[in-house]
Amino acid sequence: MSKAEKFRALHHHRAPGDPLVLPGPWDAASARVFAEAGFPALATPSAGVAASLGYEDGQVPADEMFAAVARIVRAVDVPVSADVEGGYGLAPKELVERLLEAGAVGCNLEDSESGVLKDPHAHADWLAEVREAAGDRLFVNARVDTFACGVxxxxxxxxxxxLYVAAGADCVYPIGAPPEVLPLLRAGIQGPINVGAPTEGGxxxxxxxxxxxTRITFGPGLQRRAARALREIAAGLRP
Structure with missing residues (x-):
């Protein structure tokens, strides 16, 4: 079984209360920490990777993001899915090729740009092209940005x-969905659902x-929590 097949299988036949928990590594060192802790797969956060590279979220050049993903993949034996934001303007075939070259088994793809929701039908058509190019080699997690955009x-x-599931998405991610609406989303959405969780409280x-x-990710929360801890350590080193 390939890593992509193993990753896809992790999303199915999960009992309620036992979601797939995917920590978000921002570099090779953090990836090794999470893999050594026993997590069966990882999912990079674009904002966390951006911070590790010295950029604001959404400002990382595509080449640097794919290179960062490749370093994370090389550092661990477990499957790694990559947050590649809106696809960096790449054609579906090239996007898929770049992800596979980096060694990723899946990807997050957003349906908004600069805080504005994309036309859902056009985005579904684009996702269908990604699905066709990827075949079963990538697990496609389609982000749904309505809540994040104030809807x-x-x-x-x-x-x-x-629309996205019909286009071939393996999972959908209604980012920013309040916990109280999750039962409504579960009742209305076919297939796996990704939910973001806080790293402290909540x-x-x-x-x-x-x-x-179905699965839990943390966005840049783990990277930011680690940065806070490092700032505390740094403060203690000052004379």
Whole structure:
């Protein structure tokens, strides 16, 4: 079984309250920490990687992002999915080729740009092209940015998710969805659902799983928490 097949299998037949937890490494060292802790797969956060490279979120050149993903993949034996934002303007075939060259088994793809939602039908068509180019070699996690863009109605997220699943997405990610609407999303969305979780406080991964999450990611939360800890250590080193 390939790493991509193993990664896809991790998303299925999960019991409620037992979601797939995917820490987000921002460099090779953090990836090794998470792999050594026993996590079966990892999912890079674009904002965390950006911070490690000295950029603001959304400002990393494509070549640097793919190179960073490749370093993370080389550092561990477990499958790694990559957040590649909106695809960096690459044609679907080239995007897929770049992801596979980096060794990624999956990708996150956003449906907004600069805080504005994309046309869902056009985006679904684009996702279908990505799916066709990738075949079964990549697990496609389609982000649904309605909540992040201020659209609070869960039905709008469900509608977009349906289009993306029909286009071939393996999973959908209604980023920023309030925990209380997760049961509604679970009832209306076919297939796996990715939910973002806080690294401190708030619902636990198990609690989010009980509400309908299939898998849990943390965005840049782990990188930012590590940076806070490092700042505290640094402050203690000053005379």
């Amino acid at each position: 609070a109605d869960p039905q709008r997220a469900v509608e977009r998710a349906a 619902p636990t991964p198990a609690e989010l799983g009980a509400r309908g999450a």
